[in-house]
Amino acid sequence: MAKKLDRKYWVKKLDDLAREVVKARDKVCVRCGKKEALHCAHILPKGKYTRLRWDTDNLLLLCYACHFHFVHKNPLEAAQWLKEKYPIRTRYLRNISQLIDRSKIDYAAVELFLKEELKKY
Numbered sequence: 001m002a003k004k005l006d007r008k009y010w011v012k013k014l015d016d017l018a019r020e021v022v023k024a025r026d027k028v029c030v031r032c033g034k035k036e037a038l039h040c041a042h043i044l045p046k047g048k049y050t051r052l053r054w055d056t057d058n059l060l061l062l063c064y065a066c067h068f069h070f071v072h073k074n075p076l077e078a079a080q081w082l083k084e085k086y087p088i089r090t091r092y093l094r095n096i097s098q099l100i101d102r103s104k105i106d107y108a109a110v111e112l113f114l115k116e117e118l119k120k121y
Helices: 007-025 064-071 073-084 087-097 107-119
Strands: 038-041 059-063
Touching: 007 038, 007 059, 007 107, 059 064, 059 087, 064 073, 073 087
Parallel strands: none
Antiparallel strands: 038 059
């Protein structure tokens, strides 16, 4: 009988795949344009919004400085910047974050979605 894949395995695999998609999509820091020290950042925190952890609309590519010295240290300014740069995306995230879904996450379906997203880039 095949060993059931555990949550830890899936989280790492899907985090890596989501990071690959975002790097292919954004290519550079979406705030300053730098090409080095890039991080895949969550707009809405993955701990609080677990259903959005691998939603590519909740992810963007930022350099270290923009991620930690702008977004994390200036959350109000960062929120305003996000609303101005990505108005449709921020409205979508605001709306979907209000939906409460306690169903079990289908990791294989998320993997399939991310692989299809990666093919676009």
